[in-house]
Amino acid sequence: MSFERWPRPGEDGVSDASEVSREDLPLRLLAEFSSAWPHAWHPVVLDEDRRSFSFHWPKAISEERSQSYFERLLEVAPWVELRNTKGTSVTRSTCWYCTGGCTCDYAYGQQTRVTNASTLQAAPEGSPPLTAQSPGTDCTEGEFVHGSVEVEPLSEESLSSFRAVMEEILEHVFGDLFPGLSKDAWPNSANLNLYRDGRQGVGWHADDELLFKGKDSDCPVVSISLGATREFWVALKDGAAPLPNSIVELDLCNGDLLTMEGRLQRHCLHLVPKCNPREPLRDERINITFRWVREHRFRCPLRRRPQASESTLLAIAGEGNLDAAETRLLPLPLRFHGSYVRCWSMEVCPGILNPLQQLRLCDGCKHVCYAEGRPCCEGQGDWAGYWFCRRSRRHSTWRLTNKTRRCSRKTPMRTEPKGPLTWWIRCFTSTRDRRHLLVPDAFGARPQVHQTASRKGARSYEASSRKPPQLSPQCDGQLSQHAQYACFLSQRSELGRYDGALILPSN
Ligand SMILES: O=C(O)CCC(=O)C(=O)O
Numbered sequence: 001m002s003f004e005r006w007p008r009p010g011e012d013g014v015s016d017a018s019e020v021s022r023e024d025l026p027l028r029l030l031a032e033f034s035s036a037w038p039h040a041w042h043p044v045v046l047d048e049d050r051r052s053f054s055f056h057w058p059k060a061i062s063e064e065r066s067q068s069y070f071e072r073l074l075e076v077a078p079w080v081e082l083r084n085t086k087g088t089s090v091t092r093s094t095c096w097y098c099t100g101g102c103t104c105d106y107a108y109g110q111q112t113r114v115t116n117a118s119t120l121q122a123a124p125e126g127s128p129p130l131t132a133q134s135p136g137t138d139c140t141e142g143e144f145v146h147g148s149v150e151v152e153p154l155s156e157e158s159l160s161s162f163r164a165v166m167e168e169i170l171e172h173v174f175g176d177l178f179p180g181l182s183k184d185a186w187p188n189s190a191n192l193n194l195y196r197d198g199r200q201g202v203g204w205h206a207d208d209e210l211l212f213k214g215k216d217s218d219c220p221v222v223s224i225s226l227g228a229t230r231e232f233w234v235a236l237k238d239g240a241a242p243l244p245n246s247i248v249e250l251d252l253c254n255g256d257l258l259t260m261e262g263r264l265q266r267h268c269l270h271l272v273p274k275c276n277p278r279e280p281l282r283d284e285r286i287n288i289t290f291r292w293v294r295e296h297r298f299r300c301p302l303r304r305r306p307q308a309s310e311s312t313l314l315a316i317a318g319e320g321n322l323d324a325a326e327t328r329l330l331p332l333p334l335r336f337h338g339s340y341v342r343c344w345s346m347e348v349c350p351g352i353l354n355p356l357q358q359l360r361l362c363d364g365c366k367h368v369c370y371a372e373g374r375p376c377c378e379g380q381g382d383w384a385g386y387w388f389c390r391r392s393r394r395h396s397t398w399r400l401t402n403k404t405r406r407c408s409r410k411t412p413m414r415t416e417p418k419g420p421l422t423w424w425i426r427c428f429t430s431t432r433d434r435r436h437l438l439v440p441d442a443f444g445a446r447p448q449v450h451q452t453a454s455r456k457g458a459r460s461y462e463a464s465s466r467k468p469p470q471l472s473p474q475c476d477g478q479l480s481q482h483a484q485y486a487c488f489l490s491q492r493s494e495l496g497r498y499d500g501a502l503i504l505p506s507n
């Protein structure tokens with residue numbers, strides 16, 4: 001599997017389903033209508049063959065605004081808890097919002113529906129909770145199947161505050177951040193998700209419901225993230241399951257905006273994985289996915305009304321014609337190739353990790369995240385045979401970055417190694433003797449031990465060498481035996497510190 005792009009349709013045994021080109025059937029990307037095109041946007045998936053696109057705009061919404069939206073939604077949105085099959089745990093909470101008099105409700109999976117918050121009646125005082133609809137299947141993982149959904153009675157006040165926040169968010173996101181989209185082309189609905197902590201998530205699924213015509217036509221979605229950072233994965237669909245080695249992952253942080261467009265819902269699945277239980281429990285995260293309902297339900301009054309044919313809406317829905325000004329394609333900026341998927345190992349660890357990923361257990365974090373593993377890349381050279389996930393690698397960077405900032409505030413952090421490199425290895429242990437287990441093994445000969453320092457009751461030892469260290473399986477085994485051992489490796493040069501460390505298991 002190549003990483004700068006997914007296999008083309010029909011290549012490497014993948015399905016040969018390709019789509020009509022954007023030249024033949026115009027489709028404009030949502031990002032092109034934003035105020036920050038192209039500089040702020042990072043492509044996540046750019047697959048012209050499959051007409052599938054996803055772009056990420058980090059920190060599109062200011063921290064202050066995001067915080068305010070988050071707090072208000074947490075309090076006033078009519079959250080409905082979704083549970084697992086046995087009803088023993090909550091997988092996430094959701095609610096559904098529509099504008100413009102639409103009364104469509106939203107189906108999570110095959111049967112369960114959540115009532116449209118625009119049509120919910122405020123309950124008279126003392127009335128019992130509403131039990132919403134029949135049990136159903138949510139998403140594609142058995143784990144995310146849930147039983148009947150309880151909707152608490154809502155006060156008139158909280159319902160109208162909910163609508164007010166949503167209107168404000170719509171105005172800011174689409175009015176300010178997408179000035180090129182006329183108001184008639186704004187999304188007319190949103191699905192909201194609340195993940196109370198890292199134990200909640202959403203399984204592999206596609207937003208391909210009939211309401212959005214996601215299965216057989218272009219289907220734009222704009223997702224915004226508020227609160228805690230969570231991972232987001234996208235993969236090519238292989239039948240009903242994700243193609244394991246095609247997973248593209250990124251972190252969605254407070255205020256980030258992500259688009260999914262074109263036929264992505266037809267060819268791909270996405271997921272918000274649960275966090276590693278060994279990491280601290282993450283705080284709440286709210287996600288809002290704005291969508292365009294295009295096939296209203298039978299009982300919805302909008303079904304009978306003629307559909308608006310606003311030209312920018314036609315352009316992002318792939319329904320414009322070749323001559324219309326709004327649907328005429330803009331050339332993509334040079335830095336975007338026609339075929340690209342985001343590849344973390346190329347971005348963060350060039351030369352240290354092999355870019356070909358496999359879904360397997362990470363030698364760093366050992367997190368059984370999905371299908372007994374996570375996307376991992378093998379180390380190169382002395383690191384051959386060790387597999388690391390993106391988070392293991394990021395975790396170690398965080399430590400280095402913090403330390404570097406404290407030590408030399410005036411020296412900017414380098415992202416590329418410059419000058420002669422020195423490899424450093426550091427271990428924390430409560431027993432002085434244990435450094436002898438690690439350090440000679442790592443550097444072969446007798447290295448110089450540079451520092452000993454006390455850190456929360458544990459000592460830290462550092463050793464350096466001009467040659468990359470060798471961590472033998474034997475040495476790794478010794479590390480694993482001692483819970484206090486956390487060892488990491490970094491490259492430093494005279495001119496700065498290379499942001500490229502790898503972390504080993506701390507127990
Ligand atoms: O939480 C997210 O970022 C994704 C939510 C999602 O996929 C959905 O609502 O369909």
Ligand SMILES: [Fe+2]
Binds near residue numbers: 205270
């Ligand atoms: Fe989704």
